[in-house]
Amino acid sequence: MTMPPKRLDDVDRRITAWMADYGVLLLRIALGIVFFWFGALKLVPGLSPAEDLAGRTIEALTFGHVPASVAVPVLALWEVAIGVGLLVGRWMRVTLLLLFVQMAGTITPLFLFPAETWIHFPLVPTLEGQYIIKNIVLVSAAIVIGATVRGGQLTPEPLSGPGVGDAGPVAAPGDRE
Numbered sequence: 352m353t354m355p356p357k358r359l360d361d362v363d364r365r366i367t368a369w370m371a372d373y374g375v376l377l378l379r380i381a382l383g384i385v386f387f388w389f390g391a392l393k394l395v396p397g398l399s400p401a402e403d404l405a406g407r408t409i410e411a412l413t414f415g416h417v418p419a420s421v422a423v424p425v426l427a428l429w430e431v432a433i434g435v436g437l438l439v440g441r442w443m444r445v446t447l448l449l450l451f452v453q454m455a456g457t458i459t460p461l462f463l464f465p466a467e468t469w470i471h472f473p474l475v476p477t478l479e480g481q482y483i484i485k486n487i488v489l490v491s492a493a494i495v496i497g498a499t500v501r502g503g504q505l506t507p508e509p510l511s512g513p514g515v516g517d518a519g520p521v522a523a524p525g526d527r528e
Contacts, residue, residue: 358491367507375499379437382443382492387434404467404479407517408460443500450493457486 352524393398399405399494405426415423429449432440436446462466463482468480 364507371505371507374505375496376440378492379440379496382436382489383434385434385489386430388434390427390430390434391421393430396423401479401482404460404464406457408456408463411463412459414454426453437496443496447493447497447500447502451490454486454490454493457483 355488389399389401393402393405396402402423403419406423409422409426410419417425430453433446433450433453436449438443445501461480465472469475470477470485
């Protein structure tokens with residue numbers, strides 16, 4: 352692999368340094384906005400397209416002990432709390448625990464209501480199924496944020512020179528010379 356010209360390398364270093372400095376913050380804010388917004392929609396009956404499915408899912412998971420009329424407002428407040436925690440940037444362990452528990456419940460309609468979440472299982476989800484499956488990205492974002500709760504951070508450069516770790520740098524199949 353050939354090295355880029357020095358000027359391009361300098362620009363690349365500045366861009367990746369900016370990404371390392373602000374990436375987790377921006378990810379946390381974006382995730383906070385999504386949770387706050389979607390939770391707030393559920394606080395107003397009829398505004399959230401996920402309201403009916405969410406209510407029926409919680410009813411099913413609690414064997415009918417928690418009716419949708421109670422479940423949806425509780426879920427809404429839960430999601431708003433996750434959003435506020437992410438936006439404020441405090442109580443991350445509790446916020447992420449709430450997020451992961453909520454996400455575990457969110458995936459269940461794929462199994463509880465397959466006729467509503469799949470056109471052809473497991474390759475063609477309905478719009479509702481797609482809405483649920485995209486949560487893989489939200490969970491992944493939460494994992495990245497969670498990796499920083501003990502003070503960890505992203506770095507734009509390896510912590511040491513070439514061959515970092517036992518396996519060395521990972522190369523794509525076509526990158527070997």
